[in-house]
Amino acid sequence: MSDTLTGRRSVRGGVGTSVPRPDATPKVTGDFEFLGDMHADGMLWGATRRAWVPHARIVQVDADAALAMPGVHAVLTQDDVPGHRYQGQAVTDQPVLAEGEIRYWGEPVAIVAADDPETARLAADAIVVDLEELDPLTDLEAALERGEIFRHVPVRRGNPDLHGEVVVEGTYITSTEDPAPLGTEAGLAIPDGTGGVDLWGPTQWVHIDLKQLAACLALAPDQVRVQPCRLGGAFGSREDLSLQTHIGMLALRVDRPVKMVYDRTESFVGHVKRHGSLMHYRHEADRDGRLVRVDARILLDGGPYQLTSNAVIANSTYFAVGPYRCDNVTVDGYALRTNNPPSGAMRGFGSNQPCFAAESQMDRLADALGLDPVELRLRNALRPGDQLATTGQVIEEPLPTDEVIRSVASIPLPDDGSDDDPRHLPGGTGLTTPRDRVVRGVGFAVGIKNLEFSEGFDDNAEARVVLTGDGAVVHTAAIEVGQGLVTVLEQIARSTLGVSQVRVAFDHTGQIGSAGSTSASRQTQMAGNAVLEAATAVRELALARVGGDDLDDDGVWRGDTLVASLAELTAEGPIEQHVDYHHRPTDEPDEAGQGNLHVDFCVAAHRAVVDVDPDLGLVRVVEIAIGQDVGRAMNPQQLLGQIEGGIAQGLGHAVMEEVVLDRGVIRNASFTDYLLPTCLDAPHVEAILIEQPSSWGPFGAKGMAELPTMSATPAVVAAIRAATGRPLTRVPVRPEDIVAPDDTGGRAR
Amino acid sequence: MIVTLEVNGEPRSAEVAGWESLLWVLRERLGLLGAKDACLQGECGSCSVMLDGALVCACLVMAADVEGAQVSTVEGLASRAGLHPVQRSFVDEGAVQCGYCTPGLVVATAHLLDERPDASHDDIREALSGNLCRCTGYGALVRAVAAARDAAATAIDPAPADGDSEDRS
Amino acid sequence: MLIERPQDLPEALEGIGGSPHAVLLAGGTDLMVEVNLAHRRPEAVIALRRVDDLQTWEDGFIGAGVTYARMETGPLPALAELARTVGSPQIRAVGTIGGNLGTASPAGDTLPFLAAIDAEVVLGSRDGQRRLPWHEFLVGPKQTALTPGEVILGVQLPDHIPARQAFAKIGTRQAMVIATVNCCVLRDDDGTTRVAMGAVAPTVMRPREAERLASSEPRPSQAALDEFQRLVSAEVAPISDHRATEQYRRHAAGVLARRTLERCLTP
Ligand SMILES: Cc1cc2nc3c(=O)[nH]c(=O)nc-3n(C[C@H](O)[C@H](O)[C@H](O)COP(=O)(O)OP(=O)(O)OC[C@H]3O[C@@H](n4cnc5c(N)ncnc54)[C@H](O)[C@@H]3O)c2cc1C
């Protein structure tokens, strides 16, 4: 552990060190209290009655039988919502409970509070929901035709009449993906006795929840305290409300604490998914491989309610070309309304879908030109001073596109693999595949994404740093989802103050203002900068209070003399500073999608090495190498954790993860059939971190945690293409996509 | 009905209903919230505990059938002397992110290293394939298990443990 | 809910006879999933894990209570291979061969072995025992010939056990996956070949034409293997579901059976 030197002696656990996360110990002992572990005296259990059809008219909901059951305290429907009856972050169009119509499979119709979970479940089952089934709208082209559009984002840049000599065209599909955090949704609402409520629920942004909850529960904002939560992962799935309004309603109605926990099947319908997409692309280049124009149409399946689709489609559109220069670009991005499951945020937030399509196109182009795919990418790589191909924004911050590509290509390839251990072969211990049937493939892909919120959103984060004799406490309402924000904020405070004894206190909405969302790779920079500024001010105040010139664990120094210990320094009261940090403003897009819409960008490049059994269509991902833009490696061990975890998710979407939809019905809403990569599926990872300090991130750091997922998917698919020669225009790649249809029943072995 | 069992060496009893699993009894009847409940289908391993010496998914054990059984859970691993070596290396190697998979993995790992103190990287991956982790991508986990293995080997026999680097083939 | 926890076989048979509709519980790895999903709420349960007689494994008799963990290290190569693919260590520690038969999933991993070897399923009740050939026991998807009051005691393997055995299983993940196709091939020194395929028909099945062809070839040529593969693909009767298409299963069944046979041919 190398320590940073700020004060007289080095601070322990500062920026740049791999200090372990403070909550690791309670997590390994089982003491860490997750949402689902919470308990309140006298609490009731909630359950949800759902409609298991994708589209229907509600004829009648009859709760009499349920209400008559002993132990049942309340059954509520949409008519019982005390306030505004709809929720949603940008547009409130999602009824708290189904209203008149069922618009997706598993939509909640009624909620129950009962003495115990079994009674609650039985009561929910006993609610009679009389439905008249309607035709579900599940096809994206049909939705577009019918004008079911949440948002259309157009990009028109350059000269529409300019064309390239070499043209490649393709249609690409990415299926719906589930964030599948390991902890299912759980929550607890406790009435405060004065008409208000304290509410713990799965969230990534307590203040956006507060806004919706106060409106729906008809309470003043200070009557609802949305509490920081302890989550079993998020990955975007907690950005929209799930059960919060429901437990709030129940708790207020029965005036007792109410707890609710979703099982895995409910979790599949209870949180948002990564949008499924249908994308058409046309790339045109000159003979040297320089992109001349890119035309794309991107359709995202939003499901029935808007949620964050308006922002997700913006990302899909603005990152449609990838990290490449191109002066003539037309993109039409549409987020569409359907009766498929509601979609919203998931790691990468709309940038992943076009990354798959555009990177597949780059490989096709390389093929058409007879160029090495790495070379083609380098020839077009977007560098500082260039304009983003879609919005025309000039890149002013460091953007090491070139470096991430070159670094990943420079990593030596793994050896060929000649051993017969089945765990190293496609099919694993299923013993499907002898070594001599294995074909190796290598594929590359590059991804780019914005950091923080864009398109003119006034993005802010508040933090307060308080110094006492026991060290410093950092207050924030930012949500720690497992990514390690808690560690990074401590590190920033330590290195800034010069004091090692730092603790993060996660506050509720009544204690501090918004830190913004734990999403968009934003908290290291946003909450981080708020902490940096607050800690800087606290240090200055501390020095000024006793006239010192340095601060460390011992206290304040003047020259070689210790002027005051921390206790003496703060004897007259703690030293504290509150900061509301805003990043520099961004533009709203003009009608051609042009402008400085983003505050910053991040890039990564992946190289995947796969072993494929082409006759059975089985794939083993051997290794994924990554070159990752990080600005500054704040905590190398945590960074590697984000990289490896992100890669596993990107791999999952490449070869196994798909919400299988059959006219709006999820056919695999369980971990038996929605397959997540296991320990044996996860590849060896080689990572190179590119440190080009951001001009504005704390200590030069950049947000980075979405990038490892994004281009992992197209890199794996490119590698499978290289091994098999199949077009593979859809993810996940299924065995039957690899085994050519003309082979079926034939002689392949 | 009432079942009587031994949990982490202590005799315990609980009133259980027919549909309840050992997991439910541990969490809701006995207040041992370490084992987690991510799927209730045996697919995730977050509920892993030891039952009469076998590593099991507590969600798949019918509570009514544990009469007289010996159960040990993550809560029984750390001692007054501090964390169990497996817990220590999970902390040190960064194997914990959200932590939801962690209690189950810690139990599974402790069992693995008891049974196979010389487990290779491939053995570790195979043995932990019933414990899903959505956050870490398993890299740090495998490093943590290997580190715990090596630490145990050095403690017994100060000769350096066999170099077992992650296979890149 | 009532539960009985018999300590030995007579007590178990008495209990089962006394409450013929009680649900039998072995490792619980199938049953408890149903209970947890609230698909089942048994009123009476008879727990079998304490019954020693069901743990017997000798002379070609494998007790119903034998777990995958034991099969993994047992003497039968194909059984060990298949056991290693079942679920995870947690599942293998308690999941039993009797439970796999009781569930009778078309994809059950012990079933291709039992079908290929022509095992008999031994059933017991307080009135006595009966033995059914595997195909009379497995009557349909998740349907067996077990009648109320009966318990599976185990499986009886024939005296002669082919030395060459191989099992293989396709799934779309490297571990913890339900078979989209599984397969067991047994071959005698005289060339007699037995093949069973799972997840490609309502129950595990034997592609008889393909077996005949393989059995008639002491040293199958590439052409014969091609034909064997074609016959397997032609004989299976798969469906499309969320795990795989019918077309893929048909194709993969042929490829898998051929490769599994090839493993039995290499010296
Ligand atoms: C995560 C997971 C992964 C799995 N993976 C696989 C896999 O890869 N391959 C596979 O084949 N299966 C798999 N299974 C299914 C299951 O583990 C097996 O079918 C196992 O063999 C069931 O055995 P058990 O002892 O747990 O049965 P139980 O759940 O106890 O019983 C299953 C059924 O059999 C009946 N039964 C049990 N014993 C007897 C008896 N002696 N007489 C009469 N009836 C009896 C029960 O009443 C019940 O209906 C998996 C299950 C899970 C949860």
Ligand code: FES
């Ligand atoms: S909760 Fe038991 S295995 Fe997932």
Ligand code: FES
């Ligand atoms: S650390 Fe989150 S699931 Fe493993």
